[in-house]
Amino acid sequence: MKKIFLTLLSLTLFTGSVMAQEQQEQKEPQDYKKWMVRVRGVGVVPNESATIGTIGGGVSLSNSFIPELDFTYFFTKNIAAELILGTTKHNVNTTSSDLTAVGLPNSVDVDLGSVWLLPPTLMAQYHVYAGDVFKPYVGAGVNYTIFHSKKTGNTVQNVDYKNKFGYAFQIGFDIDINDTFFINFDVKKIFLKTDVTVDASNLAGGPLDIPADVTIDPLLLGFGVGMRF
Template identity: 65%
Template sequence: MKNIIFAIVMLFTFQVGFAQDNSNFLRWEVRARGVGVIPYEKSTVNTIGGKVDASNDFIPELDFTYFFSKNIATELILGTSKHSIKTQGSDISAVGGPTNFDVDLGTVRLLPPTLTLQYHFNQANDNVFKPYLGAGVNYTIFYDVKPGSVVKGLDYKNAFGYAFQVGFDLMVTDRFFINADVKKIFLKTDVTVDASNLATGLNIPANVELNPLVLGMGFGMKF
């Protein structure tokens, strides 16, 4: 993670030094996309075992891109998703339940601003198809936690992660374009389930990797 952040900072510094030499093109892009958020979970659930399952979501997303040069840019994406959370195959026999049970853990919203550094190909003005690759960092904020009817509460730790992306802009005019984008975000969080309503002092810790695949499509404008 530290190496990725250092590389991004160095590339930003390098490109800013040459930004003055590329003044004859539009530096900003703004996009509006519909985005599917598909978690690929890995988890370790202590005490009761089982694995964590998070639902998919479809959300609107807004992003802004700034070009340091015709090929190098940085993108910030803004959007928030809501996921239903449960464990699968947990053993709750210690509190009088079955040995294989799916525990409803309610819902949580994620605010995951993601900053990537991108390389854009085919940037000549007369090219219609303009693909790009990117890599960067993510900071996910967990909020609006609703634990549902089984447990008393949940605590999610906000966390840094990293992201990779591939996408393209399909130019309609010299300013307006259609965009398709795929991101893979690698995200871990520590979760503590307060189940003291089921047994006195019962807290269930878990380490969860959400690692969502983020599929987006929309339109944008250069300015």
């Protein structure tokens, strides 16, 4: 939590600094558009791992492909903030879990159903003008992932996911079609962990809560189109 606070404080100071710079630059002619909106198709590839109590084993999350919408505001010609919106569904199961305590084999993949992730992400970006058409950028920021619309499946009683803050990094580039429209390629890495509790009381014939520390750390590969205004 301390790291999250320091990151948010840094972003706040960063925003204040660029706003002051913007006020100074308002005295000069503006040669850029302040707003940008993009629509992307994004492949979501989790890099998952887990420490699971009681039954051990690992975790597996399915890949996903989603639409993504983002809005970018330019404080200066080079410095911007981007809000990224999208939601993704993943099927979840444990791998090689030991269920001998409930009369099952010692290496079983347990179906935990599916869950949707909503990770709104705020990025601070630096844009480079490498020519009239090619415009690369890098970004870093924070996200807050909300786990919603879970379906537990038919194996266990319930699965609970804790909403969590995480970090995000980004690299990408725009290729201009004209002054308004452009093509975008974008790669993001989100560093995300969550606490999961599996209620397996239906398998044990009595109370059985299985805790797990799950790392998701998805890689997001995006391609889309955008416009400036």
